[in-house]
Amino acid sequence: MQREEKQIDNALDVMLSRVTELKNSVIHLLYKMDHESETLSWPTVLDNFALISSQLTAFNKCLGHDKVPPLQNLVVLPLLLNPDRDEDLLRMTEGRIPAFAHDVVPDYLRTKPEPEVEQKMMQLEHKAAGLSNETTQKQIAAYTKAINHILDIVAKAREDCESENVTRGGASQTSSLADTQTLAAAIAIGKGLKPMVPQGVQSPGMMVPPGNRPPGQGPPMNPNQPPQMGMMGKAPGTIKTNIKSAGQMHSYNR
């Protein structure tokens, strides 16, 4: 029972905040209409209406939320009528109700719908009553079918539009952070470029005097010194494989 009450309280809080928001936007718009009518433009009004409409939707959603107890099962029960002025009440209602007396309560406890609304409802019901049960079923079926069909079309269009946006946005990857880091480290400290050799093992052949290297040849190698070349070719080769395995080990360790 207590849980239910708490639920009601929470729901009241939520509803109250939504209603306050809604009310504020309506006041805001009204104020604009009254005071800035010269500068008021259609787009601004439409924007405001859009805001109100979205707030209404939000309010509707919060009414249907599963945390909110079914409001249909609740009635507003007056507990106390007090003809005296109540400052607390006045403050709470922003100065609208000075006293919770019997002259205001009937207005507040009104359960009848608005006359206009009621009239419209009546009209519709009257119209509906004229139909036989069978026709009703048929019409409902036809209606549902048509609506579903349209819904499908709209959903498809929307999906197309969204997917197009996604592809146009270039969601495909064009760069890789890992590559950036690999390349940056390579040119900065030679990571992945140098044969990581213990100092002593380094072949002296590495230090080929490049002064007499013929121009146009890529790497610093001297074709005039083939024996050294061979040495060079061999030694780093074996070392290279060593590094590779070391690198693999490292990555597994991570």
Added chain:
Amino acid sequence: MDWGQPVNTAMDSLTAALKSNIIPNQEYLLQGSVLDAAVEVLLHRLRGLCDNVDSGPETFHDHEMCFSIRGTSPQPLLLRVRRALDYQDMPWQLRYIGQSELGDKSRPTIVRSSIDVGCNATVVEFLTELGCRMDFEYILRGYMFRKGRMKITVSKIFKMGQGKPPESVEPMSQSYLVELSVLAPNGQDAIGEDMKNFAEQLRPLVQLDKIDYKRLPVTGPP
């Protein structure tokens, strides 16, 4: 200028130039990479953004060797020698690059000191005689652009086959390295903002950023 005056020593003029802060010895740098598949798109965009690309992007083909020498400090000194393989008549370049300062979030780019000097092919022999030892080498091949003072390079890095013929080079990765850099005298930090703005225009194609390679797991000795 009065040429009648006795000529100052080179050291004097260099000191004076350093003091008046006109030597562009700071490099502002942003790095990123782009996958091979998307490099055409990037080049296209750069052609739209950069200065006078009416004749197409400038290509380059460089070879860099990195030498190290151990001095008194535990950190070896790194010196880079670079030459243009496609422009044999151009001088070689010897370059020192200092430690990258990443700075905090407010600093838009990496700042590092950079001193370069033109030289000829004997520089390698010279360095070797000095006791330097070649650490690693690689080939760069790609395109460069400029936008005002900014230089943008899009380059593919190739490993050099040890002892293999020079033609057999092997790409480091499936990406092009993209660098945005400016050489400026000390203290011209405003350029960093320009670079940041430019980098912003290449997003999301390329994420140009301050890359801290030291944070990466480094295998082997530095």
Added chain:
Amino acid sequence: MAYSVNISVEAPIESQIQEITYDGQEIYQAPLSMSENLAKMAQKIDFARVSPDTFKSEPMETDKPDDDAQSKDSAAFQAPQCLWDSVRSKLRNSLTELCVLQDVLTIAKEKRYMVLDPVPQEVPEQKPMAQIYARKKALSGAASVLLSAAERLRTSQTEMARNRTTPDFHIELLRLRQNWRLKKVSNAIIGDLSYRTAGSKFSQMGMFEVTKAEDDASTSQASSPPPSPGLGPPMPPKPPSALRVTVPSELQGVAYIMVLCRKDQEDLSVSANLLGSSAPSANPDVHWQQKLEAAQNVLFCKELFNQLAKEAVQLQGPIPHMVVGNQIMATVLPGIQLIIGLCHSGGGGESKRGIAPPPPKGDHDHVLEHSLHQLLREVHHKNTHHPFPHPSSGPLGPSKRRALAGPTAADRYQLLEMTKSKTMLEEMIEQTQHFFMRLRAEYVLDTIAKEVKDPLIVSHWNALNSPTQSCVKITIITHGYEVIGKSSLIVHVGQKSMKCVCRDGKVMHLSYEPQELRDLIFCQIHQHQINSVQALGRCMGWQHLANSPHLGIGPVEPLGNASSCILASPMGDRIIAIRCAPQAGPQVFIAHSPRKDFFSGQLVKERKWENLGGPFKEVRWDKMEGKNFLNKMELLMASLTSNS
């Protein structure tokens, strides 16, 4: 009912009967406690009642308070916004409902006066058909909104398609955007027509604003100039464009750079006046493309002039350059001045500078004006096209020569040479100097060719030349004897000097004075005569005894030296001596040996001495027959030969 008149002291409306108790007591509503609705309405009225004329409407109050409030509202706002009226009243109603809902919720939350009380659930009655009707209605409402919007779009589109000929602002803007740089700054569209992106460093801005043209379209139908080449296919004549560009006043009008060359002080006042406004008054209705192009040209001319003026002030010349107003004067060669002027006639007819009539056409130098424009374009190009470094890690900026300077150990002199560059004005002066040198050389050659008919002077100018150097090949021939003798020389015309290369490889440097060239050509002519006579003699079988290009005897020539040659007939009995001096022309002498008739005298006793040669007698050359000198020589030789 008559007595009731007296007792009606309180207003019956004030206290309505709310309830009649069983004992018949009437419970009145308290006068102050109005209904909640009314209270709220009143509140709202206060809220909205701002203008005093709301009070005026009060007398019109009707019986019911609710209506009262509404009528007051409508009266207050009828004037400014009958448009929003229906919307507002509905909004107001909904606000009322919202307030009630809020109050109920608030009070219920307090749980003092009211609570929300759960009651047993009753199954709500399902009225599916009514629901469907309601939904159908709602959907049809939404659908009609959408349909009417679609319909409106469609009609507007067909309208547009039908009125394709009427200019559309956005289409025009698109065209503009294709040719010019535009950007949007808050609500305005700002364009930039400066050459800054092309490398210009001129400080003046080239901003222009794009606005939508007002609807004064009907006034002017004409004045749609042909679109510029950049615009693609020519459009049919059309009503004025829907787009208007506004360029700053200092860029309006027409401007051009005028280059004049004057000799000596030949009335400088004229030149000062030359720079008046010659431009047609700017038509306010010109197409934007033309307008922008004109403005861009104004900007360009201003930059050009600005740059030249700056250089003129900085440049140290032997005769200082003068910058006066919108004119730059520089001395090119002694007695010759170059005047560069900026002419700018402001838009709207009134000219900004100068009042004189337009300068005579053809007086100014189109070629030099063109090269001035070209020079500035080159500067622009250089500003943006820096060489890329190789290797790529090198710094941007230094040229290849600079990059090589270090490794090749360039010395101080070489480095200094690298920093030197010619300013535009210097370049211009050089071009003008060359222009004059060429003009002078042409003049000299033409006059000589006119004066001297024998031999013929043929000059051939190379078609390809640079703005500061050209080359002319001069050939001297005698009509009818082209094969026998032909002298040719080449003259390189530079900026302040000429270089002549003769056939024998001699190189002569001449100054800018035209007389020097003239003298040289005359010397060449007479040398040609001597040379060709010798060649002719060889053909005729005559013997060449002697020749001297610089004869030391005879009267002193004012110019150069006379040259001579002596030819002997095949038999050796006739000798012809020719003396050719630039000034005096050719003189021919003949001598016979031995003479046919011999009379021994006191001195010459024997005939054999006659073989030594006799005295020379001058031939009266003008009496000789023959078309030209060589022809005469040929006849002379022939006659002398046949006699023997």
